[in-house]
Each structure stands twice: as structure tokens, then as C-alpha cells.
Amino acid sequence: MxxxxxxxxxxxxxxxxxxxxxxxxxxxxxxxxxxxxxxxxxxxxxxxxxxxxxxxxxxxxxxxxxxxxxxxxxxxxxxxxxxxxxxxxxxxxxxxxxxxxxxxxxxxxxxxxxxxxxxxxxxxxxxxxxxxxxxxxxxxxxxxxxxxxxxxxxxxxxxxxRLEREKVLRQEVDHRVKNSLQSVVALTRIQGRRAESEETRAALAQVRGRIEVITALHEQLYRTDAGDRIDLSEFAGNVARFLSGFRPENVSISLDVPRMFVTSSQASAIGVIVNECAANAFRHGFPDGRAGRVTITARPDGDGMVLVCEDDGIGLSDNGTKSATGGLGMQVISASADQLGGPHRVENGDPGVRIIVPFTPVP
The missing domain is CATH 3.30.450.40 (GAF domain)
Structure with a gap:
């Protein structure tokens, strides 16, 4: 039948x-x-x-x-x-x-x-x-x-x-977020070109750097299937590659971060710290064409890890007091370090500056 x-x-x-x-x-x-x-x-x-x-x-x-x-x-x-x-x-x-x-x-x-x-x-x-x-x-x-x-x-x-529908929705959200971030970056570039003072141009460059950190984190979160676990080595590498485009010609940047995982919140804080440390060093650490290096490392420390951002530039003024506690960049670093559980340390590196931030990776 x-x-x-x-x-x-x-x-x-x-x-x-x-x-x-x-x-x-x-x-x-x-x-x-x-x-x-x-x-x-x-x-x-x-x-x-x-x-x-x-x-x-x-x-x-x-x-x-x-x-x-x-x-x-x-x-x-x-x-x-x-x-x-x-x-x-x-x-x-x-x-x-x-x-x-x-x-x-x-x-x-x-x-x-x-x-x-x-x-x-x-x-x-x-x-x-x-x-x-x-x-x-x-x-x-x-x-x-x-x-x-x-x-x-x-x-x-x-x-x-449901997973397929969520994937489609995620792709749409990703597209819109990426477009929004790119629009903001473009606006900061335009404003930077129009700005008359070096101070304003530097401030806009810092803003652009922070947005690029968010963009790198967003891109990695979108590509990963590991939930809220970010490969810090890959993420820090993306941030360092972005920073290489802004470094003075005579200053190099190197990275030594082994593979480990952190939460997206930790990655965001670490990305901001790396961006601020490198940007401050590029801007203040190597005057008059001085050559040097900015180094970003992560190494074991007790039961956790420490992020170490250092340069071999001219170092801090007034034995570190003013630069360590004042300035928007240092305030941003301090707030981000607190997000990681703090406290952080700012040291004269003899030569240069060394910023040490403890954090605990996720399993």
C-alpha cells in the first residue's frame, strides 16, 4: 500500500x-x-x-x-x-x-x-x-x-x-560590534590628524590603542570554542603585533608569554596593561631617537604568574614617584592590575621601567 x-x-x-x-x-x-x-x-x-x-x-x-x-x-x-x-x-x-x-x-x-x-x-x-x-x-x-x-x-x-541559530546570531552581533569598533577607531584617527596639540594627538592614540585591545579580545572570543577561556599567548601576540605598528623606528618590542588560559576579563585587563606600558615607553622612554627595547613576559611566581612589562629607556623621574602615581596611563594600569587581583609594582629597571602585575591563570 x-x-x-x-x-x-x-x-x-x-x-x-x-x-x-x-x-x-x-x-x-x-x-x-x-x-x-x-x-x-x-x-x-x-x-x-x-x-x-x-x-x-x-x-x-x-x-x-x-x-x-x-x-x-x-x-x-x-x-x-x-x-x-x-x-x-x-x-x-x-x-x-x-x-x-x-x-x-x-x-x-x-x-x-x-x-x-x-x-x-x-x-x-x-x-x-x-x-x-x-x-x-x-x-x-x-x-x-x-x-x-x-x-x-x-x-x-x-x-x-538552537546551536546553529545561536551561531547565526553570534555572527550578526560580531559583525555589528566589529563595525562599531572600526568606526570609533576611524574617528579617533581623523580627530588625531586634525588635533593641533601633540598632547591631544597622544591622548587619541592611547584611546585608539585601548579600542584595538578590545577588538583583539573580541576577535579571539568569537573564534574560540572553549567558552570563557582565552589563550593568553595568542592574545598577547595579537596585541604586540598591533603595538609594533606604532613603535618608534629605533625601538623594538618582544614577547615571551607561554601558552596558558585566562578569562576574558583577565585578558582584557592584561591587554590594557600591555598597551599602556608599551605606549608610555614609546612616548616617554626613548627621547631624541634613543634606541631600545620593550619586553613583555609572563613567568611563574609562587602559586600564580606575573606579567612583566619592561623597557630599557630613560626610566622614571623623581625615583619613580611622580610617574608611578600620576598620569592617565599609570592610573589605567593601576585600575587594570586591581582587576587582576593586584597589587602591582612599578620599579626603576636600571635602565628603564619595570611594571610587575600578578595574576592567576584558569585551569
């Missing part, structure tokens, strides 16, 4: 398409579901069968050698027309399946049971089914388990749909 179309076939197919699962790669979670179904129901075949417009496509299967069958041959095409688990004890004795090629040809299917995969809108997308080569019935426990495994399969599909 040729199976009828579902009464809401158009909506059902639209729902199935929206999940984006048709013709997708094999998935271990679905493979486990069919393996469990076959083992518990004691059948040689188990399938997650999604009923498309003209085929039954197998998201997962065990005991079958093909990825799909024509829709008219799929027993699940009948099952999606009914509520609950459909059990056909003997396919040759049931009008729906007696003339089906799968019942007649080759190694015939003599038993079928299918639990529907029902979307939240109530429309069936297919079935988790088990097949056997001999007539039989499932026990009550096997029927309940088949139903539960079908629900698990549907939950897996729903989870993947």
Missing part, C-alpha cells in the same frame, strides 16, 4: 528542512541511539529515518547498507501518520506493508516498530525504528525504551538547531 501524505505535509517538510539535518555527516550521538535501540530491542537493524518529500533518509543506522530508501518503500512513511509507537508484528499480514518491496524482495523485513520523532510544533519528522527478519513483538520495556530513545534523538536535533 502506498503511504498517504501527512495532513500537514507542507508544514512538516518545512519543519524538517529548518533543522538542517538532511544529508549531514554521521554523528556519534545518533549512532549511539541506533546501537542502543538495536541492542535493547534485540533486532539486527535500527534506523533514525527522516521522511523527506521523496525518500526516507537515514541520519543513523545499524544493520543497513544504504543511506536512504524511496519514500514509498519506507515503513516510517506510514508510522508518521499515527500517534505513538507503531508496531507491525508481521509485515506480510499488514495491509500497509504486505506488498512493500522490503517485505517481498531479498532478505525480507518481517517485523517493524517505529517511535515518532516529533518536533515541538507537534509535526512528525520521521521515526526511530527497529527491523527484524522474523515476525515478533516487543516487550513493554522495549517499547518504552524505543519511545524514550526517539525522544532523545529529537532532543539532539533540537539542540543542534
Amino acid at each position: 502506498k503511504p498517504q501524505k501527512h495532513p500537514q505535509e507542507e508544514d512538516r517538510l518545512a519543519t524538517l528542512t529548518a533543522y538542517g539535518v538532511l544529508d549531514s555527516a554521521r554523528d556519534p550521538e545518533f549512532d549511539e541511539i541506533v546501537d542502543l535501540a538495536a541492542a535493547i530491542c534485540e533486532t539486527p537493524v535500527a534506523i533514525v529515518n527522516l521522511i523527506d518529500s521523496d525518500r526516507g533518509w537515514f541520519k543513523a543506522e545499524t544493520g543497513m547498507s544504504v543511506p536512504e530508501v524511496p519514500r514509498d518503500h519506507a515503513f516510517c512513511s506510514h508510522a508518521i501518520l499515527e500517534d505513538g509507537v507503531v508496531e507491525i508484528p508481521d509485515t506480510r499480514q499488514d495491509a500497509r506493508t504486505a506488498d512493500n518491496p522490503l517485505t517481498i524482495d531479498g532478505s525480507p523485513v518481517r517485523f517493524y516498530a517505529g517511535a515518532p520523532l516529533v518536533a515541538p510544533n507537534g509535526l512528525p519528522l520521521g521515526s526511530l525504528c527497529v527491523l527484524d527478519t522474523r515476525p515478533r513483538r516487543l516487550t513493554d520495556l522495549q517499547l518504552r525504551t524505543l519511545r524514550a530513545l526517539a525522544q532523545l534523538g529529537m532532543q539532539q536535533m533540537e539542540l543542534r538547531l
Whole structure:
């Protein structure tokens, strides 16, 4: 008997398409579901069968050698027309399946049971089914388990749909945030070119540097799948590469930060500290074309780590008192160090300046 179309076939197919699962790669979670179904129901075949417009496509299967069958041959095409688990004890004795090629040809299917995969809108997308080569019935426990495994399969599909929607939303938010940050950076560049005083140009350059740190952090957060765990070595490298574009020609910048992970909040604070330390050194540490180096390192210290930003420039004035406590740059460094748990230290490096900030990486 040729199976009828579902009464809401158009909506059902639209729902199935929206999940984006048709013709997708094999998935271990679905493979486990069919393996469990076959083992518990004691059948040689188990399938997650999604009923498309003209085929039954197998998201997962065990005991079958093909990825799909024509829709008219799929027993699940009948099952999606009914509520609950459909059990056909003997396919040759049931009008729906007696003339089906799968019942007649080759190694015939003599038993079928299918639990529907029902979307939240109530429309069936297919079935988790088990097949056997001999007539039989499932026990009550096997029927309940088949139903539960079908629900698990549907939950897996729903989870993947939500993750995909979140990914699309995240991409849209990322695009808008990136555009906004780029707009602000462009405005600071324009204002910097128009500014008449060196002090104003320097202040705008600092603002631009802080925004670039946020941009680097945002980019890394977007690319990572590790949750709120940032690879500090990679992140610090991105910040250092940005700073290299602003260094005086005679000043180099080097980085020695081993691979470790920090939270996004920690990464933001560390990025700001590195930016401010380097910018201050570029601006004040190497007057009159003096050559030198800015070095950023992270090393173990007791139970945690310390970030060390140092240069070999002219050092602090007044034995470090004024520069260490005054100036917007140093205030920003102090506030960021407090965010990491502080306290930080500012030292004359003989030559240069050394800023030491403790922090604790995440596992």
C-alpha cells in the first residue's frame, strides 16, 4: 500500500528542512541511539529515518547498507501518520506493508516498530525504528525504551538547531560590534590628524590603542570554542603585533608569554596593561631617537604568574614617584592590575621601567 501524505505535509517538510539535518555527516550521538535501540530491542537493524518529500533518509543506522530508501518503500512513511509507537508484528499480514518491496524482495523485513520523532510544533519528522527478519513483538520495556530513545534523538536535533541559530546570531552581533569598533577607531584617527596639540594627538592614540585591545579580545572570543577561556599567548601576540605598528623606528618590542588560559576579563585587563606600558615607553622612554627595547613576559611566581612589562629607556623621574602615581596611563594600569587581583609594582629597571602585575591563570 502506498503511504498517504501527512495532513500537514507542507508544514512538516518545512519543519524538517529548518533543522538542517538532511544529508549531514554521521554523528556519534545518533549512532549511539541506533546501537542502543538495536541492542535493547534485540533486532539486527535500527534506523533514525527522516521522511523527506521523496525518500526516507537515514541520519543513523545499524544493520543497513544504504543511506536512504524511496519514500514509498519506507515503513516510517506510514508510522508518521499515527500517534505513538507503531508496531507491525508481521509485515506480510499488514495491509500497509504486505506488498512493500522490503517485505517481498531479498532478505525480507518481517517485523517493524517505529517511535515518532516529533518536533515541538507537534509535526512528525520521521521515526526511530527497529527491523527484524522474523515476525515478533516487543516487550513493554522495549517499547518504552524505543519511545524514550526517539525522544532523545529529537532532543539532539533540537539542540543542534538552537546551536546553529545561536551561531547565526553570534555572527550578526560580531559583525555589528566589529563595525562599531572600526568606526570609533576611524574617528579617533581623523580627530588625531586634525588635533593641533601633540598632547591631544597622544591622548587619541592611547584611546585608539585601548579600542584595538578590545577588538583583539573580541576577535579571539568569537573564534574560540572553549567558552570563557582565552589563550593568553595568542592574545598577547595579537596585541604586540598591533603595538609594533606604532613603535618608534629605533625601538623594538618582544614577547615571551607561554601558552596558558585566562578569562576574558583577565585578558582584557592584561591587554590594557600591555598597551599602556608599551605606549608610555614609546612616548616617554626613548627621547631624541634613543634606541631600545620593550619586553613583555609572563613567568611563574609562587602559586600564580606575573606579567612583566619592561623597557630599557630613560626610566622614571623623581625615583619613580611622580610617574608611578600620576598620569592617565599609570592610573589605567593601576585600575587594570586591581582587576587582576593586584597589587602591582612599578620599579626603576636600571635602565628603564619595570611594571610587575600578578595574576592567576584558569585551569
